[in-house]
Amino acid sequence: MSATAKEFAEVYRRFTAPLSKRVDCGSKCAPHNGGIPFCCDVDNAIPLVDKGEFQLLKSRTDMWTRLRPSTPSQRKEVKDLESSDSCAVKCKGVAHCERDNRSLACRAFPYFPYFDAEKNLVGLAHYWGFEGQCWVIHNPEVVDKKFVKEMIDSHEYLFLKDPDWAETFAENSASMRRVYSRRNKKFLILHRDGNQYWVLPYSGGKMVLAKTADVDKLKKGYPDAPATT
Numbered sequence: 001m002s003a004t005a006k007e008f009a010e011v012y013r014r015f016t017a018p019l020s021k022r023v024d025c026g027s028k029c030a031p032h033n034g035g036i037p038f039c040c041d042v043d044n045a046i047p048l049v050d051k052g053e054f055q056l057l058k059s060r061t062d063m064w065t066r067l068r069p070s071t072p073s074q075r076k077e078v079k080d081l082e083s084s085d086s087c088a089v090k091c092k093g094v095a096h097c098e099r100d101n102r103s104l105a106c107r108a109f110p111y112f113p114y115f116d117a118e119k120n121l122v123g124l125a126h127y128w129g130f131e132g133q134c135w136v137i138h139n140p141e142v143v144d145k146k147f148v149k150e151m152i153d154s155h156e157y158l159f160l161k162d163p164d165w166a167e168t169f170a171e172n173s174a175s176m177r178r179v180y181s182r183r184n185k186k187f188l189i190l191h192r193d194g195n196q197y198w199v200l201p202y203s204g205g206k207m208v209l210a211k212t213a214d215v216d217k218l219k220k221g222y223p224d225a226p227a228t229t
């Protein structure tokens with residue numbers, strides 16, 4: 001059963017921490033996307049909300065409306081959602097962002113709850129489709145421990161109310177292991193114990209503690225800021 005509006009209000013209450021208190025990551029990625037952070041650009045990332053979450057948002061703000069698809073890929077995404085409990089939405093844009101009324105997807109981006117091969121929720125992994133766009137993915141040292149803790153705590157609450165979400169993220173985690181095994185590369189987990197671990201390819205999801213110097217190599221995957229004129 002889907003979580004209700006009231007239950008989503010509790011999820012929001014538990015998850016208010018910014019991703020990083022030290023860095024405004026939007027200022028790092030926006031220059032690469034015409035001045036708009038990649039995660040706030042509906043042409044790039046369509047926010048999805050559960051019906052209960054949308055009901056809550058509509059009761060709190062006029063910032064969100066249903067997305068009227070205007071491109072073939074948006075039309076496909078909206079059509080694919082027709083039989084699900086989720087809907088595609090659109091906010092008024094970054095200049096009108098109301099921090100307390102961001103969706104759960106906004107709060108969590110670029111991370112999702114990561115489940116190991118035994119389906120234990122062990123930490124956070126990134127949405128790999130945003131590598132090269134989202135600056136945080138390449139600079140994970142800026143992510144605050146409080147963010148990791150609140151994201152896990154709020155999602156554990158959500159999974160109790162709607163176990164399908166846990167299943168979805170467990171499948172996403174398994175997909176990530178497959179994708180990275182095909183690449184023959186390891187990927188990083190922000191573990192709930194406060195450390196960072198690599199998940200090794202072709203290992204059944206084995207994790208090893210990550211060394212800072214090794215994590216720093218992720219920075220090389222992010223393009224230099226475009227020159228300003």
Ligand code: SF4
Pocket residue numbers: 025026027028029030037038039040109110133134135136137
């Ligand atoms: S989370 Fe990533 S995409 Fe979003 S503003 Fe920060 S760096 Fe940009």
Ligand code: SF4
Pocket residue numbers: 039040041047091092093094095096097098101102103106
């Ligand atoms: S609500 Fe705020 S954080 Fe979320 S997509 Fe809109 S501008 Fe970005």
